[in-house]
Amino acid sequence: MLAMNNISKVFSTDLIETHALRDFSLRVGEGEFVTVTGPSGSGKTTFLNIAGLLENFSGGEYRLDGEDVRQLSDRQRSRLRNQKIGFIFQSFNLIPDLDLFDNVDVPLRYRGFSASERRQRIEHALERVGLLARAKHLPAQLSGGQQQRVAIARALAGEPKFLLADEPTGNLDSLMARQVMELLEEINAEGTTIVMVTHDPELARRAQRNIQIIDGQVSDMQSDLAASA
Amino acid sequence: MLSYYIKLGWRHIWQMPLLSSLIILAFALGIGVSMTMISYYQAMAKNPAPGGGSNLYAVQLAAYGDDMESWGGTADGLPRQVTYMDAENLRKAELPFASTPIYQFMPIMKSQRPGVGPSGDFRGRFVQRDFFSMFGLQFLHGGPWGKAIDLEPERQIVISRALNEWVFGGGNNVDKTLQIGEDPSPFTVVGIVDNWHPQPAYYDLTTGSFPRKGPEVFLPYALNPVLEEFPMGNISGWQNAILQSYQDLLKSEFVWQVFWVQLNNDDEVARYRAYLKAYVQQQRQLGRFANPNPRGELRNVSEWLDYNQVISRDNQVMVGLSFLFLLVCLVNTIGLLLAKFLRKMNEVGVRRALGASRRQIFSQYLVEVLLMGALGGLLGLLFTYLGLGLVRTLYKTQIAQLDLSLVAMTLLLSLIAACGAGLLPALRAANSNPAVFLKAQ
Numbered sequence: 001m002l003a004m005n006n007i008s009k010v011f012s013t014d015l016i017e018t019h020a021l022r023d024f025s026l027r028v029g030e031g032e033f034v035t036v037t038g039p040s041g042s043g044k045t046t047f048l049n050i051a052g053l054l055e056n057f058s059g060g061e062y063r064l065d066g067e068d069v070r071q072l073s074d075r076q077r078s079r080l081r082n083q084k085i086g087f088i089f090q091s092f093n094l095i096p097d098l099d100l101f102d103n104v105d106v107p108l109r110y111r112g113f114s115a116s117e118r119r120q121r122i123e124h125a126l127e128r129v130g131l132l133a134r135a136k137h138l139p140a141q142l143s144g145g146q147q148q149r150v151a152i153a154r155a156l157a158g159e160p161k162f163l164l165a166d167e168p169t170g171n172l173d174s175l176m177a178r179q180v181m182e183l184l185e186e187i188n189a190e191g192t193t194i195v196m197v198t199h200d201p202e203l204a205r206r207a208q209r210n211i212q213i214i215d216g217q218v219s220d221m222q223s224d225l226a227a228s229a
Numbered sequence: 230m231l232s233y234y235i236k237l238g239w240r241h242i243w244q245m246p247l248l249s250s251l252i253i254l255a256f257a258l259g260i261g262v263s264m265t266m267i268s269y270y271q272a273m274a275k276n277p278a279p280g281g282g283s284n285l286y287a288v289q290l291a292a293y294g295d296d297m298e299s300w301g302g303t304a305d306g307l308p309r310q311v312t313y314m315d316a317e318n319l320r321k322a323e324l325p326f327a328s329t330p331i332y333q334f335m336p337i338m339k340s341q342r343p344g345v346g347p348s349g350d351f352r353g354r355f356v357q358r359d360f361f362s363m364f365g366l367q368f369l370h371g372g373p374w375g376k377a378i379d380l381e382p383e384r385q386i387v388i389s390r391a392l393n394e395w396v397f398g399g400g401n402n403v404d405k406t407l408q409i410g411e412d413p414s415p416f417t418v419v420g421i422v423d424n425w426h427p428q429p430a431y432y433d434l435t436t437g438s439f440p441r442k443g444p445e446v447f448l449p450y451a452l453n454p455v456l457e458e459f460p461m462g463n464i465s466g467w468q469n470a471i472l473q474s475y476q477d478l479l480k481s482e483f484v485w486q487v488f489w490v491q492l493n494n495d496d497e498v499a500r501y502r503a504y505l506k507a508y509v510q511q512q513r514q515l516g517r518f519a520n521p522n523p524r525g526e527l528r529n530v531s532e533w534l535d536y537n538q539v540i541s542r543d544n545q546v547m548v549g550l551s552f553l554f555l556l557v558c559l560v561n562t563i564g565l566l567l568a569k570f571l572r573k574m575n576e577v578g579v580r581r582a583l584g585a586s587r588r589q590i591f592s593q594y595l596v597e598v599l600l601m602g603a604l605g606g607l608l609g610l611l612f613t614y615l616g617l618g619l620v621r622t623l624y625k626t627q628i629a630q631l632d633l634s635l636v637a638m639t640l641l642l643s644l645i646a647a648c649g650a651g652l653l654p655a656l657r658a659a660n661s662n663p664a665v666f667l668k669a670q
Binding site for chain 1: 230233240244575576578579580581582583584585586587588589662663664667
């Protein structure tokens with residue numbers, strides 16, 4: 001599903017070059033649930049942004065679902081992101097002035113679905129996270145856990161093959177965090193590949209595989225190699 | 230997607246009402262001021278003569294003497310008007326060209342409708358028969374007086390539709406008679422023309438380029454010495470002369486009327502120029518035109534409008550300044566738009582993450598700016614309407630009205646201005662790095 005070989009990412013200023021990732025190699029198979037841990041500033045978010053095609057990398061090779069993303073135009077990358085990747089963020093990133101229905105609608109609009117198809121998918125996704133009855137509510141009228149479920153519904157509505165979650169439980173209390181984690185596990189059980197960045201060791205242990213990033217490199221290669229073997 | 234972008238744009242406008250209002254107001258002020266000036270300038274710059282008046286020529290003569298270098302007041306030192314003597318000579322010249330002297334008088338008209346008193350609020354012109362065809366007046370009833378009347382005058386009159394309604398209450402009143410002032414001898418109506426009020430009044434600029442009213446009474450020029458109607462307008466001379474009677478004016482070297490000739494091709498122009506040259510020489514031999522450079526000059530309508538500086542340089546400067554003002558408004562708008570869009574960067578990041586391409590983000594924000602531009606255009610239209618009202622009051626003129634083409638032009642300009650102002654902010658939004666804003670929230 002995801003194959004990164006010797007990826008490097010350098011942030012340059014006039015005075016200094018910062019290597020956020022160096023010789024970063026990782027393979028994630030289809031249907032896997034991988035957690036990514038590491039100290040702050042280790043490069044977790046940079047990895048996630050590159051994996052989600054939100055940021056370019058300086059060197060190396062990255063194939064997403066078999067497709068080499070290096071040569072893709074912005075339009076092609078956006079289409080790939082829209083069709084194959086779902087995002088879940090720590091701070092939910094719902095659009096505050098859109099109700100839940102319209103929030104879930106956003107990726108479907110860019111997909112070019114018909115109005116009836118979009119409605120069907122939105123209702124299905126909201127039902128899946130138990131919030132269909134609140135489709136006309138604004139995000140501010142929901143609790144944090146509910147907002148994250150809406151974000152999951154939004155990520156799922158386009159039926160992506162690959163879900164990227166950046167500390168999805170970081171802003172939630174333990175009960176809500178557990179519920180969100182259970183939902184993600186359920187989604188993974190249905191075949192969606194998930195890569196989740198987390199600081200929580202307990203959540204990291206629940207995944208099939210955990211990799212650790214330190215100083216821009218995968219440090220726990222053993223579990224990675226074991227998985228790809 | 231367009232309807233989606235419009236929906237989002239509309240929502241964003243209401244989401245930040247103060248900032249949006251400031252942007253719309255900046256658009257509206259810039260558009261309103263520049264459209265007011267443009268429309269005023271356009272109205273002044275219009276050449277209303279039939280076919281642009283390229284075959285109508287104003288005649289000027291260096292009718293002054295005593296070694297004067299120049300008459301003064303004009304670019305080439307020629308007077309704008311001609312003397313009665315010259316008008317008589319030119320109009321009676323044996324040439325196959327339509328021509329007419331024109332001078333204005335103010336008749337006191339009497340209505341034949343009950344209860345309506347006399348009025349002096351009408352403008353009259355002494356003209357030759359050719360005037361009507363040369364300047365394209367439309368006859369509703371009857372026609373001009375006969376050719377012979379230009380030499381052997383009779384009390385015949387052509388009136389405008391408005392005057393016909395005022396005197397008679399409308400209808401075909403050809404062959405009926407009416408009175409002018411206290412003159413007991415009536416005038417027979419031979420023709421009724423549609424109202425005629427070209428702006429600028431290129432045919433006779435002696436009493437202002439944009440008079441409040443057009444001429445409504447037309448009398449045979451040959452009646453001029455009979456009726457002794459003093460001209461209403463400029464009377465200028467280079468000699469000291471005491472005018473004790475109207476006949477003194479007719480014999481004087483004072484200039485007080487314009488003279489037009491219709492010349493349909495270059496040959497005719499050349500012939501008339503040759504005629505003028507010969508005429509000037511002849512007059513010089515008779516003791517007139519005793520200046521160092523006796524000559525005649527011809528100018529067609531557009532040259533005549535330029536020569537008389539109908540559009541003053543001040544107006545051109547004003548139009549330039551109004552565009553500068555629009556530019557200042559647009560620069561301000563760009564700043565406000567950048568501030569507005571900066572507050573939306575997190576949403577841009579989310580949309581990019583969810584699959585929007587740069588082009589889609591650019592289009593979405595450009596549509597939002599165009600929406601504000603359209604609203605600014607509508608408000609600008611109101612400002613233009615008020616601005617033109619102010620211009621009409623200040624300059625005491627009826628020109629520069631808000632018509633359909635001006636409405637369309639205003640809205641088009643506002644959309645173009647919005648496009649110009651929205652380009653940079655929309656590009657900034659589209660080219661932002663989504664990753665930065667996604668983590669920043």
